[in-house]
Amino acid sequence: MERNILSSPRLAIMELANMISVPMSLNAVVRLKVADVIWQGGSNTPLSAAEILSSAATCGGSDPENLQRILRMLTSYGVFNEHLSKDDSQRRYSLTEVGKTLTTDETGLSYAAYVLQHHQDELMRAWPLVHEAVLDPSSEPFIKANGESAYSYYGKKPMMNDLMQRAMSGVSVPFMKAFLNGYDGFQGVDTLVDVGGSAGDCLREIMNKNQNIKRGVNFDLPEVVEKAPNIPGVTHVGGDMFKFIPSGDAIFMKVCIASLL
Numbered sequence: 001m002e003r004n005i006l007s008s009p010r011l012a013i014m015e016l017a018n019m020i021s022v023p024m025s026l027n028a029v030v031r032l033k034v035a036d037v038i039w040q041g042g043s044n045t046p047l048s049a050a051e052i053l054s055s056a057a058t059c060g061g062s063d064p065e066n067l068q069r070i071l072r073m074l075t076s077y078g079v080f081n082e083h084l085s086k087d088d089s090q091r092r093y094s095l096t097e098v099g100k101t102l103t104t105d106e107t108g109l110s111y112a113a114y115v116l117q118h119h120q121d122e123l124m125r126a127w128p129l130v131h132e133a134v135l136d137p138s139s140e141p142f143i144k145a146n147g148e149s150a151y152s153y154y155g156k157k158p159m160m161n162d163l164m165q166r167a168m169s170g171v172s173v174p175f176m177k178a179f180l181n182g183y184d185g186f187q188g189v190d191t192l193v194d195v196g197g198s199a200g201d202c203l204r205e206i207m208n209k210n211q212n213i214k215r216g217v218n219f220d221l222p223e224v225v226e227k228a229p230n231i232p233g234v235t236h237v238g239g240d241m242f243k244f245i246p247s248g249d250a251i252f253m254k255v256c257i258a259s260l261l
């Protein structure tokens, strides 16, 4: 399905006003486990909405028509390919390269946790308050909506803490593998500190690729490192980066400072 909506300003502003339907539909297919059902270990066989819902691997559901509406919407945003069968007039859906990022890999990772993490209730409560970040920047929208800052809030809720770690692992492991294929800036580093390193995935990937790094320090909030797995050569250190940062030959930081919420 081709999208050329920006050719009309009136349509473009309506598209922008309704944009929330896109991530919400993405959230729906993740919750329904649609990507893994279509992928089936690599077959990526096009399936109709009814066939998807009849799979034991989905969360169930009895309205294929509504699922098809969601699938068509996401097809127009490049998540699925739509195949119209001449035999039975059914619309069937396979995964595009974008859609494949939602499938669970052999280590249990995917981008699905990132989608869920970004649409959990607490964040959704903060988004309507973004204008408040301009009117009254004394406190963040997340704090106004939930009473405390996001990371401190996550730390107190084991499920949110776990989802946050899975979300970052799902995104950062494939990212770091690709990044490290073209980056050699860790030469000469013996001790590397990752600030805001979450479960330590970035450090593990960096150290696997750069055997000269003998010691990794994964620095994050105490409740986060408490749940981090053992990684050979890596010491997990808990603390607040705004108060102190462990010393090393080099400091690595990835996606741990800027946020409007």
Ligand SMILES: C[S@@+](CC[C@H](N)C(=O)[O-])C[C@H]1O[C@@H](n2cnc3c(N)ncnc32)[C@H](O)[C@@H]1O
Pocket: 151, 168, 169, 172, 195, 196, 197, 198, 199, 202, 219, 220, 221, 224, 239, 240, 241, 242, 253, 254, 255, 256
């Ligand atoms: C978006 S995640 C990025 C994780 C990791 N760098 C990556 O790219 O996969 C941000 C991380 O910063 C951590 N963080 C937030 N505030 C922190 C603070 N004050 N001190 C240390 N870590 C903090 C969070 O707990 C979280 O693990």
